[in-house]
Amino acid sequence: MAAPPILRRVGPACFELGTSFRERMRVPVRVFGSEKLVAEMDDQVFVQAANVATLPGIVGASFCMPDAHWGYGFPIGGVAAMDPETGVISPGGIGFDINCGMRLVATRLVWNEVEPHLRELVNALAERVPAGVGSRGFVRLTDEEFGEVLRQGAGWAVRAGFGTADDLAHTEAEGCLPGANPECVSGRARERGLHQIGTLGSGNHYLEIQVAHAEGLGDPELARAFGIERPEQVVVMFHCGSRGFGHQVATDYLQAFLRAMPTKFGLEVIDRELACAPFRSREGQDYFAAMCCAANMSFANRQVILHRIREVFSDVFHRSSDELGIRCVYDVAHNTAKLEEHEVEGHRRQLLVHRKGATRAFPPGHSELPLDYRRTGQPVIVGGSMETGSYLLAGVASGAASFYSTAHGSGRTMSRTRARKLVRGGALQEQLAARGIVVYAASLRGLAEEAGFAYKSVDEVAEATEEAGLSRRVAHLLPVGNVKG
Amino acid sequence: MKAGFEFVEGATSDLAFVAQAATLDGLFAAASDALVAATVEDPSAVVPSERRTIALAEPDVELLLLRFLNELVWLRDARGLLLRAESVHVTRPKGEAQLEATLVGEPLSRMRHALAADVKAATAHGLRIEARPDGFEARVTLDV
Numbered sequence: 001m002a003a004p005p006i007l008r009r010v011g012p013a014c015f016e017l018g019t020s021f022r023e024r025m026r027v028p029v030r031v032f033g034s035e036k037l038v039a040e041m042d043d044q045v046f047v048q049a050a051n052v053a054t055l056p057g058i059v060g061a062s063f064c065m066p067d068a069h070w071g072y073g074f075p076i077g078g079v080a081a082m083d084p085e086t087g088v089i090s091p092g093g094i095g096f097d098i099n100c101g102m103r104l105v106a107t108r109l110v111w112n113e114v115e116p117h118l119r120e121l122v123n124a125l126a127e128r129v130p131a132g133v134g135s136r137g138f139v140r141l142t143d144e145e146f147g148e149v150l151r152q153g154a155g156w157a158v159r160a161g162f163g164t165a166d167d168l169a170h171t172e173a174e175g176c177l178p179g180a181n182p183e184c185v186s187g188r189a190r191e192r193g194l195h196q197i198g199t200l201g202s203g204n205h206y207l208e209i210q211v212a213h214a215e216g217l218g219d220p221e222l223a224r225a226f227g228i229e230r231p232e233q234v235v236v237m238f239h240c241g242s243r244g245f246g247h248q249v250a251t252d253y254l255q256a257f258l259r260a261m262p263t264k265f266g267l268e269v270i271d272r273e274l275a276c277a278p279f280r281s282r283e284g285q286d287y288f289a290a291m292c293c294a295a296n297m298s299f300a301n302r303q304v305i306l307h308r309i310r311e312v313f314s315d316v317f318h319r320s321s322d323e324l325g326i327r328c329v330y331d332v333a334h335n336t337a338k339l340e341e342h343e344v345e346g347h348r349r350q351l352l353v354h355r356k357g358a359t360r361a362f363p364p365g366h367s368e369l370p371l372d373y374r375r376t377g378q379p380v381i382v383g384g385s386m387e388t389g390s391y392l393l394a395g396v397a398s399g400a401a402s403f404y405s406t407a408h409g410s411g412r413t414m415s416r417t418r419a420r421k422l423v424r425g426g427a428l429q430e431q432l433a434a435r436g437i438v439v440y441a442a443s444l445r446g447l448a449e450e451a452g453f454a455y456k457s458v459d460e461v462a463e464a465t466e467e468a469g470l471s472r473r474v475a476h477l478l479p480v481g482n483v484k485g
Numbered sequence: 486m487k488a489g490f491e492f493v494e495g496a497t498s499d500l501a502f503v504a505q506a507a508t509l510d511g512l513f514a515a516a517s518d519a520l521v522a523a524t525v526e527d528p529s530a531v532v533p534s535e536r537r538t539i540a541l542a543e544p545d546v547e548l549l550l551l552r553f554l555n556e557l558v559w560l561r562d563a564r565g566l567l568l569r570a571e572s573v574h575v576t577r578p579k580g581e582a583q584l585e586a587t588l589v590g591e592p593l594s595r596m597r598h599a600l601a602a603d604v605k606a607a608t609a610h611g612l613r614i615e616a617r618p619d620g621f622e623a624r625v626t627l628d629v
Binding site: 446 | 603
C-alpha cells in the first residue's frame with residue numbers, strides 16, 4: 001500500500017504520474033480520489049495503470065477512478081481511450097464479464113409497506129432469479145434465437161414480452177450496441193451462454209432491495225427527476241453481466257490475440273493480460289463485433305431479470321407492476337469499450353473508450369441521454385457492499401476530464417482468500433439479519449468473501465467523484481434485502 | 486515433490502492458487518484439483534461417474550495450462566460437468582506444447598454439492614510455471 005513518491009497533485013482529488021514513472025509510457029497516469037483513498041490504493045494499481053499507458057494509440061492519459069484496485073492487466077476502475085485508427089482494442093481493458101453493469105429499479109412502495117413481506121420477497125427473488133455456479137435461466141432458446149439476442153440486446157427481451165419500451169429508453173444505448181455480429185462469436189461461447197439469460201451469476205453480483213431514506217438524498221430535486229420522490233421509498237438495484245458467455249468471448253479472443261501479437265502485429269506487451277490487437281485489424285474488428293454481442297446478451301439478461309422482479313412484486317403485493325410503479329430508472333454498464341465522440345485539445349475526435357470497472361457518466365445536455373434525463377445528466381449507479389449501501393450519482397460537465405467516466409463501486413481492499421479467513425458466511429448472514437438486512441446466499445463461502453470490511457468506504461468513493469468533478473451525489477440507498485450470487 | 490495446491494493471496498477481486506508436482510503431468514492434474522476445490526466446498530465428494538478425453542495444443546506450456554483450465558470451466562458451464570484430471574500427458578515437441586488428458590467427475594448438482602465460487606475463467610494475470618530442483622510449480626489466478 002504505497003503511492004509512488006513521484007505522484008503529484010494536479011487538481012482537487014486528482015493526482016498524476018508522469019511518463020518518467022515507467023519505461024515506454026506514452027501518456028501520464030491520472031488518478032482520481034481523495035488523498036486517503038489514493039494513499040490506500042495497492043501499489044499494483046499504479047504499475048498496472050502505467051502499463052496501460054504504454055499501449056499503442058492511447059490518448060490523454062491512463063485514468064484510475066477513486067475505487068480503483070488491483071485487477072489483472074488493467075486495474076479495475078481503469079479508463080483508457082484509444083485512437084481508433086492507430087490504437088488497439090484490448091479484452092483486458094474491458095474485463096472478462098463484458099458489459100457487466102448496474103440497473104436501478106424504482107417502485108412506488110415505501111419501507112413500511114415492504115417490511116412485513118421482506119423475507120418472502122427475498123426468497124421469491126432468489127427463486128426466480130437463479131444465482132451461483134451453473135445456474136440456468138427460465139428462458140429456453142434455440143441457437144438461432146440466441147443469435148437474435150446477440151444482435152438485438154434488450155430489444156429482443158422487450159419484443160419477447162419481458163419489458164417495455166420505457167425500459168429500453170432508460171438503458172444505456174437503449175440496450176443494444178449496433179456493431180454486434182454473432183458470426184464473430186465461437187460456437188463454444190454460444191453453447192455456454194445459451195441457458196444463462198435471466199441468471200444473476202456469482203462473486204460480487206447481487207440483487208438488492210434498498211430504501212432511499214430522506215437523509216440520504218444529497219440532491220432531492222435530482223432524485224425526484226430520477227423517480228425517487230417519496231420518503232422511505234423502496235428501490236431494487238442489481239449488478240450482473242454477460243455471465244459465462246461474455247467470459248468465453250473474452251477468453252477466446254485473449255488467447256487468439258496472444259498467439260497473433262508477436263507474429264502478425266509485432267506487438268509486445270508488459271503483461272499477457274494486456275493482450276491486444278490494432279482496432280482496425282481483422283482480429284480487432286472481430287473482437288469488437290463479438291464484444292458487442294456479449295454486451296447485448298448482458299443488456300437482455302438484465303432486462304429479463306427486471307421482468308422477473310416485476311413478477312415477484314406483483315405476486316407478493318397482489319397488484320400489477322404498473323400499479324406498483326415499477327420502472328427502470330437506468331441501466332448502465334461498467335465493463336465496455338465504446339466508440340464515442342470527445343473533445344481533445346479543442347477538436348472533436350472519435351475515440352475507442354475502454355472502461356473496466358468504470359461507469360460512463362454523460363453530462364446534462366448530452367445527445368445520447370433519454371429526453372427526460374437531458375437536463376439532469378446521466379444517472380450513474382455505484383454499487384457498494386451489501387452492508388454499507390450504494391449510491392445514485394449523476395454525470396456533470398466537468399467529467400470531460402475523464403472522458404465522462406466515474407467510479408463503479410466501492411472497490412475491494414482485501415483479497416477473497418483473506419476475507420474468508422476473517423469471517424464465516426453463516427456468521428455474517430446472522431450479523432446482517434440482526435441489523436435488519438435479510439440475505440439469501442447461493443454460496444456461504446462467497447458471502448464471506450463479500451463482507452463489508454473487504455471493501456473501501458462507498459461514502460468516500462462517492463464523495464471523491466464529486467470532489468474530482470467526475471459526477472455528483474444524488475441519493476444514498478441502504479440495503480434491507482439481498483440475493484447474493 | 487508432493488503434488489498439491491494451496492490458495493494464496495492474489496489480486497483483490499480474484500482467487501489465486503499455487504500448484505506443484507514432480508512432473509508437468511502431475512502439475513496439470515493438481516491445477517485441475519485446485520479448480521474443483523474452488524468450485525465446491527467438498528471436492529472429495531465428487532464421484533467419477535462421467536469421463537471425457539481432450540487433446541489441446543498451444544505455443545507454450547503456460548498457455549497450455551491456461552487453455553486446459555479454461556476447457557474445464559467451459560465443460561462446467563456449457564455441459565454442466567464438474568471434472569478433474571484423472572491423467573494428463575504433456576509433451577513439448579519443438580515450438581509447441583500439447584496435452585492429452587482423461588477427465589473424470591459428475592454432473593454439477595446443487596443437491597449433491599455445496600457450491601463455492603463460480604470460476605468464470607483462468608486468467609493470464611501473473612501466470613507462470615517454473616521448474617524447481619524437484620519438480621514444477623505453477624501460479625494461476627482465477628476470475629470469480
